[in-house]
Amino acid sequence: MDFKEETIKETSVYKGNITEYTVQEVRLPNGKTAQREIVRHDGAAAVIPFINDDEIILVKQYRKAIEQISIEIPAGLKDESDASASVTAARELEEETGYRANNLSFVTSFYSTPGFTDEFLEIYEATDLYLAENPLSQDEDENVEVMIVTYDEAWDLYEQGLLRDSKTVFALFYWKMKKSMKKD
The missing domain is CATH 3.90.79.10 (Nucleoside Triphosphate Pyrophosphohydrolase)
Known part of the structure; x- marks a missing residue:
């Protein structure tokens, strides 16, 4: 089964000193779309x-x-x-x-x-x-x-x-x- 989600669009909502908050629209393996809220972090x-x-x-x-x-x-x-x-x-x-x-x-x-x-x-x-x-x-x-x-x-x-x-x-x-x- 294919689990990969394809990113259609990513929007940066806020970029701070430690993290960046993004919202992604993704295409699911079944062809439907969904939204993902992601916190980016430098590690x-x-x-x-x-x-x-x-x-x-x-x-x-x-x-x-x-x-x-x-x-x-x-x-x-x-x-x-x-x-x-x-x-x-x-x-x-x-x-x-x-x-x-x-x-x-x-x-x-x-x-x-x-x-x-x-x-x-x-x-x-x-x-x-x-x-x-x-x-x-x-x-x-x-x-x-x-x-x-x-x-x-x-x-x-x-x-x-x-x-x-x-x-x-x-x-x-x-x-x-x-x-x-x-x-x-």
Whole structure:
């Protein structure tokens, strides 16, 4: 079966600093037409910063879209000057936490919500961390609190509903998998 939808027309409704909102008229495989609302996004990178096997760095911040505090792994948008997502991940780790990593390795990548956005997220694991002497400063519109939490504390935050964004939930289950592999 053919699943491809042919774009007949695309209209940009709004272009902001982070996203662009478009409306597409598409031809479905059965010949009928439909409308698709799409959020275009330049992509992002996130980092799972391990202090050791039982501690991780998270950041606490207010997220206006959900009108609540969210506890997350460090992450951010790719800048035009970033040569790769690993550069983005390293920069965001330093900006948001003040830490740098001697080891940064790719873990996975995925589309965050392909039903309406093309946002592509790449996740890295950071180990052998150290505090930067003169760390990069946070973005002007960013207010974050650094948290160093244990494995059990992270799961408690998840159970309390404070750790809920997809990249951080992934990081939590990734950590669980790593710990179970060490036991074997």
